[in-house]
Each structure stands twice: as structure tokens, then as C-alpha cells.
Amino acid sequence: MHVEGTILAGRDFEPVEGRVVVEDGEIAAVEEAAVESENVVLPAFVNAHTHIGDSIAKEAGAGLSLDELVAPPDGLKHRLLRAASHEEKVEAMRRSLRLMASTGTAACVEFREGGVDGVEAIREAAAGLAIDPVVLGRETADAMRASDGFGASGARDAEFDDLRAETREAGKLFGIHAGERDPHDVDPALDLDPDFVVHVVHPEPSHLDRIEADEVPVVVCPRSNLVTGVGVPPLRDLLDRTTVALGTDNVMLNSPSMFREMEFASKLTDATATEVLRMATANGAEIAGLNCGVVEPGREARLLVLDGDSDNLAGAQDLVRAVVRRAGEADVTDVVY
Incomplete structure (x- = not known):
């Protein structure tokens, strides 16, 4: 399976447009690619x-x-x-x-x-x-x-x-x-x-x-x-x-x-x-002692997916700041465990 959107990747949460590829419950790859999804993908x-x-x-x-x-x-x-x-x-x-x-x-x-x-x-x-x-x-x-x-x-x-x-x-x-x-x-x-x-x-x-x-x-x-x-x-x-x-x-x-x-x-x-x-x-x-918390290959695929086009998050100029300071339950579209 894969999850598409703007991915907050690595420990610094650098925004990457693309997809997270998941195999057997583990992140196999973070691929940079043009996608149509407005979702924001981050670690759970x-x-x-x-x-x-x-x-x-x-x-x-x-x-x-x-x-x-x-x-x-x-x-x-x-x-x-x-x-x-x-x-x-x-x-x-x-x-x-x-x-x-x-x-x-x-x-x-x-x-x-x-x-x-x-x-x-x-x-x-x-x-x-x-x-x-x-x-x-x-x-x-x-x-x-x-x-x-x-x-x-x-x-x-x-x-x-x-x-x-x-x-x-x-x-x-x-x-x-x-x-x-x-x-x-x-x-x-x-x-x-x-x-x-x-x-x-x-x-x-x-x-x-x-x-x-x-x-x-x-x-x-x-x-x-x-x-x-x-x-x-x-x-x-x-x-x-x-x-x-x-x-x-x-x-x-x-x-x-x-x-x-x-x-x-x-x-x-x-x-x-x-x-x-x-x-x-x-x-x-x-x-x-858990192998999650970061979107990178080799980590367990525990991911949170937010609607980046919600009335709350649309127009955010700094996605990390928007997630931290204004995102909420209503913005959640999926949780991947």
C-alpha cells in the first residue's frame, strides 16, 4: 500500500510531495513524486x-x-x-x-x-x-x-x-x-x-x-x-x-x-x-523504545493523515507550524497503523 500527499519526512519534518510506500507494516520508501492529493502525512x-x-x-x-x-x-x-x-x-x-x-x-x-x-x-x-x-x-x-x-x-x-x-x-x-x-x-x-x-x-x-x-x-x-x-x-x-x-x-x-x-x-x-x-x-x-515517530524507511508504518485542504488548514504557509498550532481532530482523514 502507499499513502500520498505532502509528507513531513525525517526528524526535521521536511515537506516532500510524494508517497509513503508501506510493506508488511513497515515504511519501505518515501518517494518524491507529483501527486494530486492535498493530504499531509506525518508520523503518528x-x-x-x-x-x-x-x-x-x-x-x-x-x-x-x-x-x-x-x-x-x-x-x-x-x-x-x-x-x-x-x-x-x-x-x-x-x-x-x-x-x-x-x-x-x-x-x-x-x-x-x-x-x-x-x-x-x-x-x-x-x-x-x-x-x-x-x-x-x-x-x-x-x-x-x-x-x-x-x-x-x-x-x-x-x-x-x-x-x-x-x-x-x-x-x-x-x-x-x-x-x-x-x-x-x-x-x-x-x-x-x-x-x-x-x-x-x-x-x-x-x-x-x-x-x-x-x-x-x-x-x-x-x-x-x-x-x-x-x-x-x-x-x-x-x-x-x-x-x-x-x-x-x-x-x-x-x-x-x-x-x-x-x-x-x-x-x-x-x-x-x-x-x-x-x-x-x-x-x-x-x-x-518504539520504532516509530519518524517517516523514514525502516520505521513501523504508524502514520497520521490530515486533510491539508480542510477549512482549518487550507492556505497554510508553514505546514509544520500549522500542524502544531492549529490542526485538530476535525482535520484527521486517516490513521495508518
């Missing part, structure tokens, strides 16, 4: 940080602090999760996963509450859907063993040294929240030698030096940080130091829309449109 998104279980409690807890909302074990989200039935949680997660899949998100990196049961619940919710969650269990070593790794809440919440060692021995991903409300848990998080850290809203210069020296990737969630009142991550400083990816965080607080997250990050910070699109695609894939 990788949402690098989600809490899909929160889908049972959208817009709950208005006015609560970050700790009151999400701090384990008795933040509002944890109480609501305990009160919900297995069936309710699976159906709510399935709805969010289905929404992401239909709007071009090929994978998400999920910090999954509920131990082994929580891991099994999201696997059940994702069954038959195109989206492929990278599931990081929480709370127990058994959850890590049943999933793709471990997603730690934060260094101030518990001691994670043993779990970090077990995760490393298993050859799985270890991610941890750090620097979300203040800088005090950043060094303890980095001491664990994580595969990536999430948020880093309040890094000190020494933290940035460590992140750069140790090549620690960072996942930022600017919409969530603004909603919870903790601030905005210093995106320029982070981009200058390391690999940065984009996540939508808690479904309680924000829709899991990478379109909205990209627009917000682009308009709120001085990151370029190319950097933001890379944060939403290639960088998230790199952190998660």
Missing part, C-alpha cells in the same frame, strides 16, 4: 506520559491542590479509583484509548495505578484497539514484572532503590516524577538513574547539569502543570540539554489530545514548531 503521535485510569473522573476536584488531587495513597484520584468497579475503570480507559487512537496517537506511556490488577485492566481496555500502550506498573514489583516497567510517583513518596534495581535487572523502563511542585525531589530521582523523568517544572542549574551530563530524557506536561498551579517547565533550558517529549498527564485534568498539548506548548513557550512536533512523535518513541 506518541503520548509520553498518561494516567488513563483518571478517565473515570474527568474534571473532578476543581480547586484542589496537586497533593489533594493526585498524591498517593489518598489523593482524590486514588479514592475514586478504589471506589470504581473493574468494569467501570476498563470502560473509561477504553474510551480514552479509543479517542487517542482515532486522533493519531499510536502509543502512550502509561503510569498505571492498581498493581497487577491495574496492569491487566489497561491491557483489557486496549484489546482490539490500534493504540499500543507502553504500560509502567506502579506500587509493587509484581506490577513491574507484569508490565513494561515501573512508573514511580516521586522520590519523596517512597524508597524506590530496590524496585529500581529489579526493573534494571529485568531490562525494563523506569520512569519517575520529579520537580513537579518544587526542586527538592529532583536529585533523589536522578540518583536512581532513571530512564526518564516526568515534569521537571522546577529544576535548579545543578539539576540541568546532571540531566545533560547523564543524558536523562524529560517528559513535560505543560497543560497539566498549569492546571495544578505548579508552573510551567523551562522548556528552552530542557531542550538545550536533553531529549524532551510531550505528554498529556491525567485525564482527570486534560483531554488526552496531542493536538491540544502541542498547540499549548508552542504558544506558551519559545520552542519551535519543529521541536514541538518532534517532542510529540520521535522523542516519545525514543524514550519508550
